[in-house]
Amino acid sequence: MFTFLWVLTTIVTISNQECTVRQPTICCTNTSPETFLYDFLRIRSSVDEFFRHYNLEITNSHFVHIHSFLAPLPANFTLKKFALTDSLVEFIENGAFENFIFTSVLVLSNNKLSDISFVESLPTKLQKLYLDRNEFKVVTNVFSHLTELTYLDLSSCRISNIDPNSFSGFYNYISINVSNNQITSFDVLFRDGLRLQLDLSFNNIKYINCNDREVYFRGLNASYNKIESVVGTRCQGCGYYTREVTNFIDLSFNDLSNATYLSNLNTFTVWNLNLANSHIDMNFNFEILRLTKGILDLSNNNLKRVRPAMFGNKIEFDSLIMSNASISIVHENAFNNFGMLESDAFNNFGMLESGTFHILNISANPITELRNYTFNYCKIRMVDLSRCSIQKIQDNAFSGLIVTNTLNLSNNNITYINKNVFRNLTEVEIIDLSFNILKKLDNNLFVNCAGLRFLDLSSSKIEVIRSRTFAGTNSLSELYLQNNFLNRIDFQSVNLLGVVNLQNNAISDLEFSFFYSLSARTLLLTGNRIGSLLNNSAILKSYVKEIDSSRSSINSIETNAFQGLVNLEILNLSHNFIENILAGTFVPLKKLLQLDLTGNKMVSFSGEAFAFGNQLNKLGLTFSSTDLTSDTFVSLNYLKVLNVSNSNLTTLQENCFRGLIYLDNLNLQNVTISKITPGAFNGLESLESVDPHPLFKKLKTLKLGIFMGLSKLHALDLSRLEISSVGSGSFIGLKNLDKLLLSDNKIKKIVNNTFKGLHSLKTLNLSTNQISTLEADAFLGLTSLLELSLKDNNLTKLVLGTFQNFPQLQIMNLSKNNINKLLTGTFSNLKSLIALDFSYNNITKLEIHDIMSLSNLRNLDLTENHLIQMDYLNLIKSLRKLDFIGINGNKWKCDNLVSMLVAFQNYSVNWMSTESVTFLDENIDGIKCIDICNFFYCV
Known part of the structure; x- marks a missing residue:
């Protein structure tokens, strides 16, 4: 039971003005000490039953001085995190939180605190303390009792002075962030054996002194400073045979050109050492970097040249980045022995493959020549020499790259190899x-x-x-x-290539015989000047599977151009100038699956143009002033996708889609069609959806059999096409259609048998037309119809028998017509109707016999008619399932309306509606009525 209640609270939000609860956090904004306690007590009473461990966050509030913070908690509650941010806090009294115990995290970010002494009285079990973006200038030893603290954030304050003993109480592991301050020297004491991650970036630090302590740096970020010296740091445990490896040291964006005391760097076994943008030149002592094990970044410096043994005779790092370092000369043997490691100690930890130098990046340098034996006796996996100015490569420049996997020489000035x-x-x-x-x-x-x-x-x-x-x-x-x-x-080529990309060259009058020597599976030729695809004289079979010759100025294809391409599966000839396809052109392409000829201007082609087998399943064509005949697609028995978008078709002749028995996607986007012959869609027996708007945007009349052949179509949207006439039997053949939209047209009359054959239709929308006449058998055959809309038409009367064939109809909308009278029997045989919208018509009287046959009716809307009286009592007694009736906007007498509403209330029939509500005239519950005593003398 209790577990179930807890789960519920995870998705329920409780709100009380400034405080909101969403498990497991209570959030309060725009509050103050005067209002917080009241808000908190009200919130707490709502969640006591469910919460045991939670967080409290107060933000954008007004807590200037905190002498004693109160938030009464039940004894069995545990506050894991307390955050008071962006709340203008200037001073916190020692012991302010002594009656307010939080176990893990305290966040006081972005306030105006300048006195840090309150930290001395914080709970000893605190694990994370955020004091960033305050106004501290001095940091003193107030943290010694926080023995379990693992993260301390003092960034973005105004700190200029840190007492040497400030952090001496920390042991085991601590991450300290004092970045973005005004510190000029970092001279502190740490406990021996401390594992430390330290962020000193964006200060003005010249000296880092750890006072000869044995500190295990997990990470040191001193970038964007003025570092001249790193001293007093023993890292004996950071040795080669231990796991105590410094993850990173970042000294980038310093000026190390005049640094005098960096020798302590050789005591660090560091995984990544970043010295980028540090003004290092050839006078720098590179041998102090000897224990770097991973990536050494010297990019964006002033190195000028790379000389032999520059980093000593034993290279430990596995990746070197020297990009954009002003290097113009790389000496012979400059990278001798790179990757030739003697030790494999790191293999025990799965950190580095012994004897392999992973990455050498000397890109973006003004190097003009690569000299012989530059990479002698080295094992480098990837060499990046891109974006240099290399013009010449001597014969033996790469002689030592015996294990190199990747060589990047892009974006240079190489003229000859x-x-x-x-x-x-x-x-x-x-x-x-x-x-x-x-x-x-x-x-x-x-x-x-x-x-x-x-x-x-x-x-x-x-x-x-x-x-x-x-x-x-x-x-x-x-x-x-x-x-x-x-x-x-x-x-x-000497093997079977996967891809050959020849796009945007100057290839012309192409004969595909070169495929046989090239042996490529995919050939890309887009953007050439091919002109003509010539007859292929080769006898051998080609292995090519894909050819893209789109946008290649092709204007003609000779009959045997594709001879021998028996394995071709994809052919793209789109956006060329092809007008004619000769008989037999594609016959050799027995395995072709996709053919794209869109963006051409197909005027004529032989009826046998596509007689090349039954494998093709996707075809794109663009026609120009063309008739589609019964022979156009006759051979494409397995085609599933046909794209004729952007075509100009004069006539769709009868049976023009003959043969496309498996087509399930027909793209007619932006197609212009002048005439559709009945029976044009014969053969499309698998097509389940089609956009008819391109087909009928020029055709205003639907004729008998126009949709014959589309037997699998489920939905047909013919709205907004300005259709003016729908003939009898227009929809014959659509035996599986379940939704037909004819709204927003100009139809004036629905004749007998218009919807003949639509036995599966469930939704019919004829709204927003100009219909004034419904013949008696207009809807004959719609035995499955569930929803009918005749909204917003010009109907003035309903002929008896019009709705007699709707045994399953549930929703009928006759609103916004001009109907002024209902004949008895109009709604006979509508046993399933549950909603009838008769609003916005002109009826003045409603008798029970007009609608008593609607035994399942639940919703009746008579809003905005001219009703003066209604046999309401018999109506609600006869229609026992009625639960809503809309009567606003009629001409009720007030005394009659009162009696009517009392009866509705007694029979639990709702009449409340937002439609046509008025409170500016005489009304009852917003229903306008007329008190005749205002016009006649009443006794």
Whole structure:
């Protein structure tokens, strides 16, 4: 039982003016000491039954001086977190919280506190203390009793002085944040063995002195300072064979060019060391960084050059970032022995694969030449030389990169590559040479790169690729050559490529025979100047599965252009200038699944243009002033998606979709059709939905059999099409239709048998037309109809028998017509009707025999008629299920209205409505009435 009640409170919010409760937190805003206690007591009484552990948060309030904070709590309640933020607090008395016990977290952020002495009396079990964004200038030793504190936030205050003993009481682990202050030196005492994460960023610190204490730094952020010295820190336990590894040291955005005492950095076994943007030049003692184990970041400095043994003979770090460091010269043997580690101590912790240098990033430097043996005797996985100014690469520059996986040379000025440059990259999988000035690629350029999978040569102004340029690349799967100046394809590949991207080149008059030497599965040719697809003279079968030649200025396709492409599955020829498709053009494409010809201007094509098998399931076409005939799609028996958007079709002839028995998606967006012949949709027996608006935007009349063939259609929206006439039998064939919308048209008359054949129809909307006539058999056959709307038309009378065929009708809307009289029997045979809306008509009198057959009626709306009298007593006695009747806006006499409402009340019939309510005239419960004694003498 109690568990169930607790779960309920997690989704219930209790509110009382300034205080709101949402388990497990009570939140109070815009309160003060004078009003808080009252608000809290009222809230507490609402939640006592459910809460045992909760938080209290007060924000945007007014607590200037706190002498003693009161929030009476039941004895068995535990307050885990107390937050008083943005509340203008200037002073807290010692012992202010002694009667208000919180166990874990105290948040006093963004106030105006300047005296920190109150901390001495805080609960000893406190774990996290937030004092950030206050006005403290001095920090003293007020934390010594907080032995379980793990997080202390003093950031964004005005601190300029920290007493050396302020943090001496902490032991085990503590994270201290004093960033964004005005500290000039950090000279403090820590307990030996303390595990410390310290944030000193955004101060003016020149000196960091831990007074010769053995501190295990988990993290030290001293970025954005003026660091000159880090001394007095012993980290003997941070050694090579322990788990005590400093996660990071961040000294970025300092000026270390004149730093004199940084030697203590060599006592840290640090995982990530960030010295970026620190004005480091070649005079810096790089050997003090010897114990860096992970990433060493020297980016955005003034290094000028990289020399041999720059970091000593033993390199421990596994990644080096020297991007944008003003390096113009990289000496021979500069990276000798990178990755050649002697120790594998870190393997025991799963931290680093011994003997492998992961990342060398020297990108965005003004390097113009890579010299021989630059990477001699090294094991580097990824080398990034992008965005430099490299023009020349000497033959043996990469001779030592025997385990390199990725080489990035993009965005340089390389004009020529000798065939020997990559000969030692036997393990390389990715080479990026994009955005260079290569112009010509010689034979055997990658001959020893047997593991190469990804090669990017895009945007490199290449004009010529020799036939054997890619010889030896037995594993190549992706080749990117887009945005170059290639006008012909002469090169070959030695394996089955996955993707070849030749987009935006200058290829013209293309013969697809080159596919056979290229052996690619996906070929991208978008944005070329192909012009004509020529006959293919090759005999061999191609493995290509996808070709994209969209937007390639293709204007003609010869009959045998696709000869041999027996494995092709996807062909995109969209947005070209193709007007004609010859017979047999696609016949060789036995496995084609998708064909896109949209964005062309198809004028004519042979009836056998698509006679190439039954595999095609997606087809896109754009026609220009074309008739669709019975032979257009006859061969496409397995087509599921047909896109003819943006087409101009003159006529949909009878049976023009013949053969499309499995089509379930027909896209007619922005199609213009001048004429639809009845029977045009024959064959679309699987189509379940279609947007008819493009079909009928020019056709104002629906004729017999116009929808024949759409037997699976479930919904048809013909609203807002300006349809003026609907003929008898217009919807024959729509045997599964359950929703038909004809609203917002210009229909004036519903003739007999209009909806013949719609045996499954459940919803029919004829609202907002100009209907003035309903013939007696207008709705014949709608035996399943549940909802009928004739709202907002011009009906003045209802012919007897009009609604006789609606045994299941539940909702009928006849509002906003001009009906002035109901004939007896109008609503006969409507045994299932539960809601009848007859509002906004002109009837003056309602007799019981007019509606007594509606035995299940629950809702009757007679609002805004001209009713003067109504046989209400017999009405509510006969319609025993009636629970609402709308009678506002009529011409009731006040005394009659009183009697009527009393009767409704006695029989539990509701009459209250917001429709046509008036309180400015004589009324009862907002229902206007007339007191005749105002006009005649009453005795």
